[in-house]
Amino acid sequence: MKSRLRRLMDLSSIYLPVILMGLLTLGTWWLVRNAPKPQIAREAVVPGHEVDYYMKDFSVRSFDGTGVLTSEILGSKMRHYMDTDTLEIDTATMRSMRLDGSTTVATADRALSNADGSEVQLFGNAKVVRNSNKPDVPQMEFRGEFLHAFVNEERVSSNKPVEIIRGKDRFTADSMVFNNITQVAELKGRVKGVLQPAR
Template sequence: MNLLMRLRRTLDRLTIYLPLFLFAILALGSWWLVRSVPELMPPGIDPQLRQDPDFRLDQFTVKSFDATGRLTREISGQSATHFPATQSLHIEGVRILAENEAGTRLTAQAQKGISREADQQVTLTGQAQAVRQADAQGPRVELRGETFTVGLEDERLVSDQPVRITRGAEVFTAQSMNFDTRSGHYELQGRVRAVLPPRQTP
């Protein structure tokens, strides 16, 4: 009888500690499983983002309008490929037309362009060219270079590479440029050279 009572007490004690033993076994099993399974994706890459393009456009044109229905921006190209991982649109044969509320009109084109949704800008590369049409602020201005960054919101055109600017009969070259398309004013840096026509005396 005493032996039976002792056995029952021993079983009761084991029953108390049984959940702890089970949790310990499960924890060890999970740790072993995590260490044994190889990484499916390299570190630092969000598994939810696709690294390959998710869509492609051919011979496309995208237009933007303001609240009054006035055309403010038009971007077109021969083809475009969208990469969701970087939220960027890579455009072949890109062309841009922009006009602000003051009527200032700017056209730009290049062999390639990259439009980033978050930055509201387009980077033009490969024989980039931009033209600000003549208006009350000044004469026609033409810009040529290898790379331009067009700010769609601040209406600026920036380049950190050599550029050539033709303003009426004046020609400027510089190593870098910051051009305000609204006012027609530009800042040139680096080695700046200018060819100015002679003034006509009355």
Template sequence: MAKAARLAPPPAPVRPRLAKSWLWRLQSLLANYLPLLLMAFLASGTWWLVKNTPTPDGVDILPPPRHEPDYQMKNFDLQRVGADGLMRVRIEGLELRHYPDTDTLEIDGISLRTFGSDGGVTLAKANRAISNSDGSELQLLGAVHVQRFDQVPPGQPAGAPKLEVRGEFLHAFVNTETLRSHLPVQLNYAGAELKAQSFEFNYLTSRLSFGGNTQARFEAPASTQRSKKAKPS
């Protein structure tokens, strides 16, 4: 008896592929790139906030300081002490103004006293002065009068000043004990009276130099004057 042949099962029916709509494609694209889009949005939002958020007071770029005093003192007395503990400079005045843009002091009615390394004392007065912050360099202006005295032994009276300067301008360097002026001054030094267009004097070396048209008048020694006055017997 012959066996019946087994037939292969019929193939499954093929379902037709439906065309994907444009809405589905858009949703799929957004789902894939949504994290990247969110990060870009957050970054742009942060940049906008940083650019447009007002900064707190004092953080903005400050304009250049104007030449205006930030503090003032009236009828003051300032003292500068050296490394050895001894007084080097004493400044008194009617009014003091500090300017932060140049870190300088302007002083009205100044009265200055400096003490040199050799024990000498310098006294100075002027209508006005401009000084650096530590008082080591001063410019005296208007009715300037300066006197320099040598060291006096204890108990001895102070003698005449070694140097006396009068003029309208004087530049004083305290650390190097130097006086300088580019304007006309009147000097009394070593028994001579000089009128010079400019001068410089260093206390440490006792060197006096002057320039321009200079006039000098020298006093005769006291012994010579007495001999002239004496009459022969």
């Protein structure tokens, strides 16, 4: 009886590691088979050029710290694009009032502005009119199918034909850059001008 038991113990000590290894292999196979599948890494979704909000028949006014009106934007419809942080305005009218009393009014069939309004592109029947509060400074007017206004730099440019009216003087050009600070207009292409004599 003891010899049988001893023999059984010897056999079990020989085969026990093999049996345990087999059980561990089966357990590992079962765990791998029943484990949750790894999630497929999703590509980062880049927002498309889509409208995230809009307004109809709107008017937006900005005031300085003392409550004085500094600018106003009106339009029939405004769309904001999240990917570029730009505003697109239909039937746009923009007014800007400066501390020196001068005013600038820009109108167009469509306007495209950056987030802070420092850069505005005007498309279709574009017009920018600047009035000074000084009686000896004539009104300046820019007309064309496209005008690009840099508000903070007080600069207007266009790569398309434009008409400039300063008081009674009138100029046309294929393209132009006007700097209001230096009072210099650079006209390019076919340039024509009519200067009225001072009285």
